[in-house]
Amino acid sequence: MRVLILSDIHANAGALESVLTSAGAVDGVWCLGDVVGYGPDPNECVARLKEIPNLLCLQGNHDAAAIGHLDPEGFNAEARTSIEWLRGSLTDESLTFLHALEPRMETNGVTLAHASPRQPVLEYLLDSYSAAENFYYFGTDFCFVGHTHIPLLFVYKHHEVSMQIPAANTTLHLERRSIINPGSVGQPRDRDPRAAYAIFDSEANTWDVARVPYDIAAVQERMRAAGLPDRHVIRLAGGW
Numbered sequence: 001m002r003v004l005i006l007s008d009i010h011a012n013a014g015a016l017e018s019v020l021t022s023a024g025a026v027d028g029v030w031c032l033g034d035v036v037g038y039g040p041d042p043n044e045c046v047a048r049l050k051e052i053p054n055l056l057c058l059q060g061n062h063d064a065a066a067i068g069h070l071d072p073e074g075f076n077a078e079a080r081t082s083i084e085w086l087r088g089s090l091t092d093e094s095l096t097f098l099h100a101l102e103p104r105m106e107t108n109g110v111t112l113a114h115a116s117p118r119q120p121v122l123e124y125l126l127d128s129y130s131a132a133e134n135f136y137y138f139g140t141d142f143c144f145v146g147h148t149h150i151p152l153l154f155v156y157k158h159h160e161v162s163m164q165i166p167a168a169n170t171t172l173h174l175e176r177r178s179i180i181n182p183g184s185v186g187q188p189r190d191r192d193p194r195a196a197y198a199i200f201d202s203e204a205n206t207w208d209v210a211r212v213p214y215d216i217a218a219v220q221e222r223m224r225a226a227g228l229p230d231r232h233v234i235r236l237a238g239g240w
């Protein structure tokens, strides 16, 4: 099975469309959460995802905040401004979609979690120490996570965990056991502003690390028109 792995779309319809086009035909799409938040196109992104057959989608912390399941006080001031705008913009159809999502699930022998298997809503997995502890919190060979917006691979082998930042547009052969992050579609934070995604081949256990350009300026223009925070507008072009 060839599966498109998406995460942290963050209401960026331009990036999402580029990724879907670039990925081509797939047998399924697994989205690791944060469909909305930061970006100008929350309803468009939800509607686009709903068109996809064989979609599995998790709920991220921004999705939870959007529907009132997470207190915006836990976010920084600009993120709170963004969440207020989002809450005023979501249609009933989008709210219904976001309400139905869970932050963690297991499918086809793979664990999916928005943030981490231990704390699926909020933990940032950015170092091998935190990753090592998290290997005790799932039983499958692989766990796919999002949340940090940085493509990362953690491998547990001989009682040690190694961390790797995979290069763009390469193919990894996944080793049992691994925690893997595809990076972010709509707000990458690894200084590469191109949209990030992955293709997981469940028979070959390969993971294509993919990046694709999209029209960043058009998204920035929609953000400015919506009155979203400048910092969130600017960071898209720098990938931070």
Ligand code: ZN
Residues within 6 Å of the ligand: 008, 010, 034, 060, 062, 147, 148, 149
């Ligand atoms: Zn996110």
